[in-house]
Amino acid sequence: MLNMLMKFTLSIAILFYNFDAYAACLKEGDKVVLSGVMKEELFYGPPNWGEDRKHDEKLLYWILHLNSPLKCVVDANNEQKGWGSNVQLIINGEDYKTKRNLLNHHVTVDGNVMLAVTGYHMTPVLLKDTSFKPTKEK
Template sequence: MMTENKRITHLYKLIITLLAFLTLYTGAVSAAERCLHYDKPVSLSGIVEIRVFFGPPNFGEDPETDSRNIQGILFLDKPICTVEEEFNDAEKEQIEVTLIPTGSLDLADFAGRHVTVNGSLSHAHSGHHNTALLLELAGTPKPDAKPNMPEPSKSERKLILDAIRPAAASEAGQAVLIKVDRLNVSHDWGVLIGKLVAADGGDLNWKLAKDCDADLDKMLWVVLNKSSKQWNVKQMDICSPEPPYWYLEDKDLTMPCEVYAGLNNGQKDLEERCRIHSNKPR
């Protein structure tokens, strides 16, 4: 027969085992509760990217004849997971979601912007989808409120564009106009983000441009410096497929911190990183 001490020891071990099982079960339930459900309203935040993928008939096997499929992708602030449901698989650590707009919404208007979107999730189910998760939008993306941008005066802006245009036209192999999405200027340094269009406002013939892939996204990225009252282009990419500032490290943030206002690499605000790195006062 079991002695009293053995009974107590046995009961103690049983309690410990039950508590451990309960802890594991509670943790699993808690993790599942944090995952998102399909076909239910969700709100997500991230940076909008516009990407071009090969489409029918061969989805990239024959680039000369395959169509192009332009999609808006949301690069999320943090990974998400989903709960398995009928016709929709569970997913873990997803950092990208394909945005499905409604009506005449043009996601290109939000390219490079940090936004918050509302909608319902579904799982990819065809070769047209290039991410595991899709988000059918309910309304228009809401961009972050623009901070107080260090924007130049109209006359200074003209001088900057006049400095960029000849160099951009040379790279593009044709006359160009500059569509400005963002222009930050501080202490004789400036950053311009935008895109190039033809002189008539239409699309450029990218086959004439130097080192540009006609099938990829094309962002205009320019770094300028003012010397002796003259703006000079220090760095320029007329057809960057991704925002170059995404890859800037702390050691690269050498310009006045105000120049990085509104730029975000998906994890941190570059202006804030610059101030921390350089210990410059606000």
């Protein structure tokens, strides 16, 4: 009986430990507010994704270089070096025009967490449904 009680107690402790560990993690779809410097960056696309830069498609994306790196995002590719330091911003066409003045400045971005799923996603974590506002430098 004592052995069974110890197993039960240990099982409950493990359950709560795992729940607590993931409770601090972001997951896809979570609404977040992140701050950092927003930059427009060049990436290479098809057909060779940077292997033949002369002929590969040139892609310009807005990337938020975070003030504080992400620590934990469930199912994100965290094996990529510096995975949590930058996030690609999914921006509507109008914001490309009206928010261009915020490039190379500190901004706060509200958005929903999205995980990279295609070759066009340049960071393991992206933000969609974004809104921007300037912030003071840190």
